[in-house]
Amino acid sequence: MIKSLLTLILSACFFLSFAQKKDTSVYYVAKSGKMVSTRDSADYFLLVLPMDDKLSTIKEYYKNGAIKLIGNATITGLKFQGAVISFFPNGHKMSIKNYDTGSPTGDLIEYYPNGKFYNKKSYTDEIIESDRELLYKDCNDSTGSVLAENGNGKWIKFDNDFTKVLEKGNIIDGKRDGVWTIAVTDSTGFMDNYRNGALISSQKCFIVNNKFFASVTVNTPPAFPGGIEALYKFLSKNLRYPSKARGNNTQGRVIVNFIVEKDGTLSDMKVIHGIGDGCDEEAVRIMKLSPPWTPAIQNGKPVRVSYTVPIGFQLAN
Numbered sequence: 001m002i003k004s005l006l007t008l009i010l011s012a013c014f015f016l017s018f019a020q021k022k023d024t025s026v027y028y029v030a031k032s033g034k035m036v037s038t039r040d041s042a043d044y045f046l047l048v049l050p051m052d053d054k055l056s057t058i059k060e061y062y063k064n065g066a067i068k069l070i071g072n073a074t075i076t077g078l079k080f081q082g083a084v085i086s087f088f089p090n091g092h093k094m095s096i097k098n099y100d101t102g103s104p105t106g107d108l109i110e111y112y113p114n115g116k117f118y119n120k121k122s123y124t125d126e127i128i129e130s131d132r133e134l135l136y137k138d139c140n141d142s143t144g145s146v147l148a149e150n151g152n153g154k155w156i157k158f159d160n161d162f163t164k165v166l167e168k169g170n171i172i173d174g175k176r177d178g179v180w181t182i183a184v185t186d187s188t189g190f191m192d193n194y195r196n197g198a199l200i201s202s203q204k205c206f207i208v209n210n211k212f213f214a215s216v217t218v219n220t221p222p223a224f225p226g227g228i229e230a231l232y233k234f235l236s237k238n239l240r241y242p243s244k245a246r247g248n249n250t251q252g253r254v255i256v257n258f259i260v261e262k263d264g265t266l267s268d269m270k271v272i273h274g275i276g277d278g279c280d281e282e283a284v285r286i287m288k289l290s291p292p293w294t295p296a297i298q299n300g301k302p303v304r305v306s307y308t309v310p311i312g313f314q315l316a317n
Contacts, residue, residue: 024047024048024049024050025047025048026045026046026047026048027045027046027047027048028041028042028045028046029042029043029044029045029046030042030043031043039063042063043063044060044061044062044063044068045060045061045063046058046059046060046061047059047060047061051072053075054074054075055072055073055074055075055081056072056073056074056075057070057071057072058070058071058072058073058080062089064089066087066089066090066091067087067091068086068087068089069084069085069086069087070084070085071083071084071085071099072084074101074102077101077102079099079101079102080099080102081099081100081101081102082098082099083096083097083098083099084096084097084098084099088113090113092111092112092113092114092115093111093115094110094111095108095109095110095111096108096109097109104123105123106122106123107120107121107122107123107137108120108121108122108123108134112142112162113162114142116140116142116143116144117138117140117144118139118140118142119136119137119138119139119140119148119155120137120138120139121134121135121136121137122134122135122137122174123135133197135151135174135175136148136151136155136171136174136175136176137150137151137174138150139153139154139155139156141156142162148171151171151172151173151174151175152171152172152173153170153171154168154169154170154171155167155168155169155170155171155176156168164183165183165210166182166183167180167181167182167183168180168181169181169192169194172196173196175194175196175197176194176197177194177195177196177197178193178194179191179192179193179194180192180193180194181205181212183207185207186207186272187206187207187208187257187272187306188204188205188206188207189204189205189206189207189212190202190203190204190205191203191205191212206257206306208257208258208259208268208270208306209268209270211268213259213304213306218296218297218298218303218305219297219298219299219300220296220297221296221305221307222260222264222293222294222295222296222305222307223293223294224290224293224294225291225292225293225294231309234286234290235286235311238286238289239282239286239311239313240282241282241313241315242277242278242279242281242282243278244277244278245275245276245277245278245279245313246315248277249315250275250276250277250279250313251275251313251314251315252275252279252312252313253273253275253310253311253312253313254271254273254274254275254279254280254282254283254310254311254313255271255272255273255274255308255309255310255311256269256270256271256272256283256284256287256308256309256310256311257269257270257271257272257306257307257308258270258287258306258307258309259304259305259306259307260293260295260296260304260305260306260307261295261304262295262302262303262304263292263295263302264292264293264294264295265292265293266287266288266290266292266293269284269287269288270284271283271284272308275313279313282313283311286311287309287311
C-alpha cells in the first residue's frame with residue numbers, strides 16, 4: 001500500500017515540485033489511494049519534506065492530525081530508505097519496517113494497539129514466490145506474555161483490527177512447523193501442515209466457536225427424523241415471528257450452523273448469517289427444540305459433522 005501510494009501520487013508531481021523549490025508538498029488522499037482536492041474530503045494527508053539531494057522525509061497523518069507514518073525516501077525512484085515507522089490512530093506505534101532502496105530488509109517489528117510488543121520477523125536473502133522470505137523470531141500476546149522467543153514457540157496472526165486470530169501454529173528455528181490453523185471466514189478455514197517452513201499438506205475444515213474441525217467426506221449425511229420434509233414441517237410449526245421483526249417488516253433467511261454429534265444430538269449452534277430484529281435468536285431457539293438427528297455415517301461408523309440449515313422468515317402480504 002505504501003509503495004503503490006508513493007508511486008501513484010508522488011511520481012506525477014514530486015519531481016516537478018522538488019525541482020522548482022525545496023518546499024514541503026502536501027497531498028490529500030482518500031482510502032482508495034486517489035488524491036482529493038481538500039483535507040475535509042480526505043481520509044489522510046501526506047507531506048513530502050525535502051532533506052537533501054538524496055533523501056526526502058515522507059510523513060502521513062490521519063484526518064484528525066495524528067501521525068500515521070514517517071520515513072525517508074530516495075529522490076530518484078521514490079524508494080523508501082531506512083526505517084519506516086507506522087502508527088495506530090491512538091498514537092501508539094504500529095510497526096517499524098526497514099528498507100534498502102525500496103526493498104524490505106532486516107527486522108520487521110510490530111506492536112499491539114495498546115502499545116505492547118507483538119512480534120519480530122527478519123527478512124532473509126532467499127526469495128520465495130517473488131517475495132523475500134521472513135523468519136519468525138519473537139511473539140507475545142497482548143498482555144506481554146511470551147509465546148515465542150528466538151525463533152521457537154507459538155505464533156499468532158491477527159486481522160487488521162486485532163479482533164480475530166487469523167492464523168496460529170508452532171515455529172521451530174524461525175520457520176512454521178506442524179499444524180497451523182488458518183481462518184478464511186468465520187466458519188471455514190484450513191489446517192495446514194508444515195515441515196521446516198515447507199507446506200506438506202492442507203485440509204479444509206469448518207470452525208465452530210473458534211474451534212477447527214477437519215472436514216470429512218461421509219457415506220451418509222446426517223438427517224432430521226423423517227427427512228427434509230419433516231424438518232420443514234417442524235420449522236413451520238414451531239416458528240414464532242418476532243414482534244419487532246413484524247413491525248419493521250424484517251424478512252429473509254437466517255442460516256444456522258451446528259454440529260450433529262455421533263449420537264445425533266446438536267451442539268455448538270450459531271448463526272452464520274442473520275437478519276436481526278429477533279429473527280436470529282428465534283432461529284436458534286427453534287433448532288434447540290429439535291429432536292436428535294440420525295448421525296452421519298463414514299465407513300460404517302457414526303461421525304460428528306457440521307451442518308447448516310436456512311430458516312426463512314416471510315410475512316404474508
